[in-house]
Amino acid sequence: MRGDQHVSLSLATAGLFIAPWVTVLDPVLSAVLLFGVFVGSLAPDADAADAAIFNGRIGGMKGKRGQALNGVAVVLPIFGYTIRYLIYYPLSLIFSLLLRKSYQHRHRGLLHSFSGVGLTSLILSGYLALILTWLGWPLALLPAFGGAFFAGCVLHLMEDTCTPAGVAWLYPFSRRRMAGRVRTQGDFEVRPVAFTIVLVSAAAGLLITPFVTPVPLEALRLLALVGTPLLWLLFMLICRAKPQCRR
16 A cells, blocks of 8 residues: 555554543653554555655645644654664564575565564664663653554554555465455545545544543443454455465
């Protein structure tokens, strides 16, 4: 999918997930969580030289929301080049040595796998811990950023699973891919936009409900925990995402 679609879908999903907790979450913590998802939603594309994470700008974003995100996006190249040269290339070399295979750098390879994004999240968190310690800044919010970054990466993989190129979730141990039918470059493909609207509408509903009904927050939080993955499962079914046949 395009960079703006990754950002929109991932932030809308995060918004739905944390909506029932907004009243009790510290605003700074909420901002860190959303920023982590934002960066993570673009991070797996650091294996492609023309990816949005290297541009410092999210194409396709319009209006005040787009201006705000593009203002934050100026830091994206720092993460992009760190991931590409200090994480992705070293991990590729290590895996090629361990598996005794010649490894070719390719888009939707190691960084588009569960092991790849998991290790990237851990290593990036380690780099940030070293930098924050050197600066004398507290590390209290680092686990929240690391977890949100990993969640953003996983959402990126789920989104790309809905496209024809698909994702090999178990790469480099298995090359079998899951793929769908969403062609994000076409003018008539409305499913990503429609699903983003559904997620945003659901998040808005969870935010408003406590003020207009007596439904307890605990019930809304359970609804968010269960409803978010169910909505994603429905979206992937609509996109006809399924394992590809071996060739």
